[in-house]
Amino acid sequence: MIEEKFFLQNGIALAKALLGKYLIRQYSGKAIITQIVETEAYMGVQDKGAHVYGDKRTERTKPLYLSGGHIYIYLIYGMYYCINISANAKDIPECVLIRALKPIDGLDEIAGNRYGSRYEELNRYQIKNLLNGPGKLCQGLLIDKTLNGKSILSDQIRISDFYRKDGREIRAESDLSIQEDKRVNIDYAEEAKDFLWRFYMEGSPYVSKR
């Protein structure tokens, strides 16, 4: 059972700890179950790749300064949302960007949100591109600004180390091997762009890139 204190660890530790955990989204009586397979850590005021670099406290970045376990949603390129989970203690604005998910349940719901089709109607290209990117997964799970600043442990959206399927409890595996790589699309971040702060489950076909 994951509780608030789980999110009080630093951004890098949390980014690794979130791999393999389940992200469960519920709305209008529907449930979508996914597994986190790729994350990036953003390490706060000293990180040139982070929105809060230089202690940039603005209306937008407010959720990042909340204690670990709060949601930070931002709009990118005018069209896509991305979701982060705040890490560490209050006023330490580290966070984890969720970059890719493995779809587990609610496949028709996800396919509808992404392509307006049932899962069975998707072609191979669409199946491969369901949730393998931060913008795609927000579209697939209907994640938008209405969740900004809220807790990641709510009925609407939650991170868990188990889920229920046909009355049985499926638990996240505890020892998985983690691959490290450079973060994506932060060319402006000078030396910080080469830090190996992107993490993903080794061998997973659901990651955004290898």
Place this chain on the structure above:
DNA sequence: AGGCAGATGTCCT
């Protein structure tokens, strides 16, 4: 399977 352009809104200088 990889490269490119275009879409488009919000934030901050």
Place this chain on the structure above:
DNA sequence: GGACATCTGCCTC
């Protein structure tokens, strides 16, 4: 006015 933690469709190899 410029930049942006992206995605899609269309183009070539």
